[in-house]
Amino acid sequence: MSQAAVELDSVTIKFGDFVAVRDVNIDIGDGEFFSFLGPSGCGKTTLLRAVSGFLEPTDGHVRIHGNDMAGIGPNVRPTALIFQNLALFPLMTVWENIAFGLEVRGVGKRERRDRAEELLDLIALPGQGDKMVSELSGGQRQRVAIARALAVEPKVLLLDEPLSALDLKLRQHMRTELRAIQQRVGITFIYITHDQGEALTMSDRIAVMSAGVVEQVGKGADIYDRPDSAFVASFVGENNAFRGRVTQISGDEVKLEGRQGQLVGRFNPDNPVREGDEAYLFVRPESFKFADAANADAVNTIKATVREDEFEGSFHHLILAAGEDDYVRMSLTNDGSHSSNLKGAEQSVRFEPARGVVLPIGPLATE
Amino acid sequence: MSLKRWMTGFMEKNGLLVGLYILGAVTLWIVLMIVLPQLFMLDFSFRYNLPPAEIGGPKDVYTLSNYKYLIYGSAGSAADYNWIDLSVFLQTIIAAVFVTLIDLALCYPIAYYLAHTAKGATGRLLILSLIIPYWVNEILRAFAFRIIFGASGVINNFLVYLGLIDQPIDFIREDVALYTGLSYAYILLMIFPIYNAVESLDRNQVEAARDMGSGWLRIHWRIVIPFAKPGIASGCTMVFMLTAGALAAPQILGGPSSLWFTQLIVQWFNTGGNWPRGSAYAIALLIACVAFVLFMMRVFKIRVGEIGR
Ligand SMILES: Nc1ncnc2c1ncn2[C@@H]1O[C@H](COP(=O)(O)OP(=O)(O)OP(=O)(O)O)[C@@H](O)[C@H]1O
Ligand SMILES: [Mg+2]
Numbered sequence: 001m002s003q004a005a006v007e008l009d010s011v012t013i014k015f016g017d018f019v020a021v022r023d024v025n026i027d028i029g030d031g032e033f034f035s036f037l038g039p040s041g042c043g044k045t046t047l048l049r050a051v052s053g054f055l056e057p058t059d060g061h062v063r064i065h066g067n068d069m070a071g072i073g074p075n076v077r078p079t080a081l082i083f084q085n086l087a088l089f090p091l092m093t094v095w096e097n098i099a100f101g102l103e104v105r106g107v108g109k110r111e112r113r114d115r116a117e118e119l120l121d122l123i124a125l126p127g128q129g130d131k132m133v134s135e136l137s138g139g140q141r142q143r144v145a146i147a148r149a150l151a152v153e154p155k156v157l158l159l160d161e162p163l164s165a166l167d168l169k170l171r172q173h174m175r176t177e178l179r180a181i182q183q184r185v186g187i188t189f190i191y192i193t194h195d196q197g198e199a200l201t202m203s204d205r206i207a208v209m210s211a212g213v214v215e216q217v218g219k220g221a222d223i224y225d226r227p228d229s230a231f232v233a234s235f236v237g238e239n240n241a242f243r244g245r246v247t248q249i250s251g252d253e254v255k256l257e258g259r260q261g262q263l264v265g266r267f268n269p270d271n272p273v274r275e276g277d278e279a280y281l282f283v284r285p286e287s288f289k290f291a292d293a294a295n296a297d298a299v300n301t302i303k304a305t306v307r308e309d310e311f312e313g314s315f316h317h318l319i320l321a322a323g324e325d326d327y328v329r330m331s332l333t334n335d336g337s338h339s340s341n342l343k344g345a346e347q348s349v350r351f352e353p354a355r356g357v358v359l360p361i362g363p364l365a366t367e
Numbered sequence: 368m369s370l371k372r373w374m375t376g377f378m379e380k381n382g383l384l385v386g387l388y389i390l391g392a393v394t395l396w397i398v399l400m401i402v403l404p405q406l407f408m409l410d411f412s413f414r415y416n417l418p419p420a421e422i423g424g425p426k427d428v429y430t431l432s433n434y435k436y437l438i439y440g441s442a443g444s445a446a447d448y449n450w451i452d453l454s455v456f457l458q459t460i461i462a463a464v465f466v467t468l469i470d471l472a473l474c475y476p477i478a479y480y481l482a483h484t485a486k487g488a489t490g491r492l493l494i495l496s497l498i499i500p501y502w503v504n505e506i507l508r509a510f511a512f513r514i515i516f517g518a519s520g521v522i523n524n525f526l527v528y529l530g531l532i533d534q535p536i537d538f539i540r541e542d543v544a545l546y547t548g549l550s551y552a553y554i555l556l557m558i559f560p561i562y563n564a565v566e567s568l569d570r571n572q573v574e575a576a577r578d579m580g581s582g583w584l585r586i587h588w589r590i591v592i593p594f595a596k597p598g599i600a601s602g603c604t605m606v607f608m609l610t611a612g613a614l615a616a617p618q619i620l621g622g623p624s625s626l627w628f629t630q631l632i633v634q635w636f637n638t639g640g641n642w643p644r645g646s647a648y649a650i651a652l653l654i655a656c657v658a659f660v661l662f663m664m665r666v667f668k669i670r671v672g673e674i675g676r
Contacts, residue, residue, distance in 0.1 A: 087572045087574070101580060103589075
């Protein structure tokens, strides 16, 4: 990675007094599949529009391959944007859609047609060029939008939640497809989504956004396993949050005193807590195990009763009640070692201290 | 069968009372206000202009003479064709096309601006300032135009004051006042259909085209205009028909040499006292206009159904 494909340098975007994007600093590498992940309204589209040129940042700079993009319109930037609703041209055929960018560039009709055919092959729709857009299925339209954007040979492809309109099956299929296309064409993809599954499966790196601020940037596994803030921990994947007061920090272990008594979790030096602070301890559902008689008194054991057992094939997703108002979400692999319906069972559960992380109090993601 | 099914469906949807009312009102409207009068005119146009005593008598038979008169003139005249009336007829249609084109050129940008750029209060203010002038009635407006375009009107005074001209221009004789008045008269009928069509265009399509490097001209030519075509057609049709059939503006603003075909029609009805001939002239104008519009729609590949949207 000699030079960043896209540099966001202290980018702030305001609408009047409202700050939609606040001081974003990210370097996105050449050929990287980079995702912005965040809940609806957190400023993802706004940031993407600043990269594509439909919007100028109020402060800061957007650079593409080292060139400052200030004052350069979307029609001359080396980016192509795939819109949230695709925005295919309904009155043009599929191949005319794909070749529109080439038409703009004055490429002759014959060459345009040939190039469109090549791209139709790439998106696995060979020979469908003469259809109208309305004759295609959702997934096919999706791919045409990608081909249309790729036809102008952008250096950076920007995708604004392009899969959100598709049904679940197709969405999962298109994830693989998108990733494969990206690897074939080798250009930088900047992908926007509020679906963490999409972000985790496709991306090289992810930036998690909340209310206009980038909370954390990293590889999917980093973000999932080592969240840096309460928001990231609660937004990415399922998480149990236990609130309590920090009583002791020793090495990389933090002791927390809360409604479940004493719990022990991992210390996060990137966002440290101090003794005496209120804090959250986050534990993933899959980090819980059933406690048995042998380790009934071990650390991080919580007495609980199974309230719900959602059986989802490979997993049991359990909701356990622990005391008055606390619930524990727990996922069990369906490996044959558990009874088929656990509802109503009294079961103590426990987790390893290294599988929990203690973070300062902050806003949690509300689904 | 299918009509019956449609009827029962229609009644079920609206209830018997409301259904009957709508059906009755629409039928009455169409028959009484549209079909019957035109049928009478049509019938009239094929009859001789007889004194009241002879109507219904043996001389009251159908004839093509009124239409023949428009084409060939009176039997006694020296010329082969009725060039005077025919040329007025043709001029009226050409002038109406011209006015329609002016309106289209004027209104498309306004409609696009209103639909896609002007927001909230600005947009409402603009629409209001387009509508309110139409509260002034047509005659008043026409005479007002006559005054400002007159030899000592505001425009001439201003041009003389600027030193651009030393003699006032006769805008009336040059038909400038007429074309301005006619173009202005039906501007709303051009703006609103186009505005409606353009407004339903997904803005992302415009941005997508822009993102792919397209300039504004191409965006309009390839994306916006094809999309707004039904609206444009509907606006053009209305403006063309109404301009060709206009009477007040040509009468008040027309120069001495310009005659609108509607003025000929009125002459036959009024001064000429020849209703059958007036009817024939009016029907000829109607048919020519409809034929012309249908032909243009054919050329631009627009189906009649699309205009209704
Ligand atoms: N043109 C605008 N004027 C004023 N506010 C705006 C404008 N565009 C966006 N906003 C505001 O900025 C915030 C971020 O909007 P944005 O469209 O970037 O969200 P998003 O993360 O893309 O959400 P979603 O996932 O729902 O698409 C929102 O609160 C929105 O109301
Ligand atoms: Mg968005």
